[in-house]
Structure formats: C-alpha cells, structure tokens
Amino acid sequence: MIASVKAIAVRINRQFLRDRRFLGLSLMVPLLIMLLIKYVLDSLPGLERLGVHVSDYAMFFAAYLVHFLAYVLSTIVLVGDRTTGTLARMFVYGYRRREIVFGYVGGYSTIAAGQTAFILVLTKYLFDINLLPDIVPVALTMFSLAVVSVDLGVFISNFARNEGQVIPFIPLVILPTALLSGIAIPIGDLPTVLQWCSYVIPLRYAVEVLNAVLVNHQPFRDNLAPFLILVGIGAGLLATASFTLKERE
Template sequence: MNATRTLATTARVLTQIRHDPRTVGLLVVVPSLLIGLVAWIFTDTDVFATIGPAMLALFPFVVMFLVTSITTLRERRTGTLERLLSMPLGKGDFILGYTLAFGLLAVIQSLVASGYAIWVCGLTIKGDVWLLVAVAVTDAVLGSTLGLFASAFARTEFQVVQFMPAIVFPQILLGGIFLPRDQLPAGLKEISDWLPLSHAVDALNAVATNSHDAAYVGGQLLIIGAFAVGAVVVGALTLQRRTA
C-alpha cells in the first residue's frame, strides 16, 4: 500500500460525497433525527434515559453500513474500480482510502448525534462525555467497515440490502437493545458475545450509567476495533475488480 494513493482515494470519495446533498443529509442529519424521534416518543418517561445510549450505537451503525456498502458497490458496477486498479492503485489502497473517508464522516456523524442526544434530547450521561463520543465514533466506523465487507460479496444494491438480515439484524436483536444481554436465553448470550454491536451497546451503557471504569470501556473499544480491522482486511482480500 502507498500512503499517497490511499489519501488520494480518500480525498476523491469525500469530494464525491460533498457534491451529493442527499447522502450528506443521510449521514449527518438522519441519525440525529431518529434519536430525536425516539426521545419524543418517550417524552415525560424515563425510557429514553435507558435506551438512549443504545440508540447512539444503533442508528449511526446502520446508516454507515448502508451508505458505505452501496457507495463501494457502485464503484464496481460502474467500472470505476476496474479503471482505478488498472493504475498503480492496489486493493489495499482502495479499501483503506474508503475506510479513512467514511471513518472521517463517522466522526462527524457521531459528534453531531452525541451532541444532539445530550444537549437537545436531554440524555443523561453520568460518565465522561468524551468516552461516550469515542465509543459512538468507533461504532460508526465499525458500521462503515462492515459495509465495505458486505460490498465485496454483493452484486447489486438489492443484495446489499439482503445482507442487512444476515449481518445487522442479529446484532440488533442480540445486542442488548431490547433486552439486557444477561437476560438472554442460554446460548444466545454466548452468541451475542461474538457480535461487535453488543460490545458497543455495553460500552455506551457503561459510560451513561458510570457503572464501569475507563479500563472496561477501553477493552470494549479494542474489541470493536478488532472487528473493524478484520472486516477491512477480509474486504480487501475478497474485493472484486468489477461486478458482472
């Protein structure tokens, strides 16, 4: 891999997205609006204080997964990737460049969503706010890397959507969003331990309630980061030059 080529890919992706207002709105605005809708639904109750941290994990994760996977797939379907790889650009440069671009967008998205949840929707955070933001950012980056991973196997945008039930929905169901993971039936708790979104939800809840120290949250961040790196590596190894 070459740093210059990777950064050039990053700049190209960011330039393309900057000229697409709908994608920018989907990435930056929609997760905050969804969090606000959840807070509005549970006005005058304590429910949002309980599920709010999980929403910070859920909505950015799903949005980044969809946008990244579809954008990367479009590069293959239009032949852009094949033309790029005919030049001195390797698959690693391409994947890492996309990871950096969408990682930067994930940072912006998470900062906006976290700030909106805390200062507009009134989400109470008993721990350090910077830790909450760090987890939210890492979780959004995870969504991007899993999107890159899924795009390597999909042939159409419809197939990307089909990956949602296989990759995203099990993590939502078993991640502790609807039911605490320690209350899951035997077997499902063990499965949830191997799903990265579970660790993001655990870490966000730990920061929100200040129930664990920074070392615990740091350990969860390392697990999420390991999944993200693994998705990038597998995506680079399996990426096809174009879609038939």
C-alpha cells in the same frame, strides 16, 4: 501506499461534500429518528416508575443509528463503484486492493465521524444527558463503532454484485444487531445459543462500554476489554476485506 489511500479518501469526501442532498439527508435522517425515539420513549407509560431512565437508553439507540447508517452507506457505495466500472478502472489505473479498502475506510470514516458527532450532540440535547465528564470515552467508542461499521460494509460489499443484492444483507446484519446487542433485550436474558451469537455483534461491545460509563458511572479504564474487542473486530474486518475485495472477475 499512503498517497493512494489518501487520494481515495480525499476523492470520497470531495464527492460527498458536492452532494448537497446527501449532506442534508445525513443530518435530517438522524434528527428525525432521534426525535421519533424520544417521542416513543417519553410516551411509554410508567417507564420511570420501573426505574428505567429514558436517557440511559438514548445513547444506545444513537450508537445503533451510527452503526446502521455507516454500514449501509459504505456497502451501497462500494457496490455502486463495482457496477459503474469505476472500481475496475481503479485497478487498471494502479490502485491495489489494500489501498482501496483502506482508502474507502478512511473516506467513509471521516463522513461517519461527522455524522457521529452530530448524533452525539443531538442526543445530548434531546435527552438532556450530561456528557461532558465522559465525552472522551463516549466519543471514542462511537467513532470506533462507526469505523467498524464501515469495515463491515466494505467486507459485506464483496458478496454483492449490484445494489439490489445489497438489500438482503441489510436486514441480515441490522436485525440480529437490534436483537442481540443488548440495546433492546439484556444479553443475560437471551437463550445461551443467542448469547454466544452476540459475541460477533460489534454493537454489543459499544453498548457494554456506554452502559458502564454512562449508566453505571464506571471509569473507562476499567472497561477497556469490550472497547479493545470492538477495535479488534474492526482490524479483523479490515484485514479480511483487503484479501476478499475482488480484483479479477
């Protein structure tokens, strides 16, 4: 199994490294979006007077960006594999469902890790955040979020037969995430029903960790619960995707 998972992950990474346009865009898009966020937040009048520090929110937006990019990328590419017939060929040539799911998560997670590292560095310098004391928990949380996002993408791709059918699934995940994860509205301010709904939003747990560590300067070890829930959601999605990946039409 390990050899097959490795073969898939290596193949995915090789493909992305060959695609210069993709490489360029995966750096340019976060750069432009983070610049836009900075510009918007800096231009909001009186934010600092209300005691809101722009830099506190920057990492939440960065986490949202990591989640969005990794989720959309993995969903679309796996559905692309289905429509071009390469997924069917993989099955006939001996790859099993579990190997394919783990291989895809492995491959995309490497890409997502690179992109996450870039976004972290970008956010640090754009918003002048002193990340160094908390770099390990922040990087760990962001990377785990990226992997969970890939898991979610692989899982969601099971429900789309072609790239067109992926489109409705993008807002279905991304908009509730924006509203219910705590990046825009504090979860405590939401109606009770929506607070319950927020428990299934992976970004909520990443934001909780980032908020505790970066904003409230609490030790990571005191905030392991949301981190472990995040990892648990990832493991659950991975296991579910391994069973739901359609091998036979």
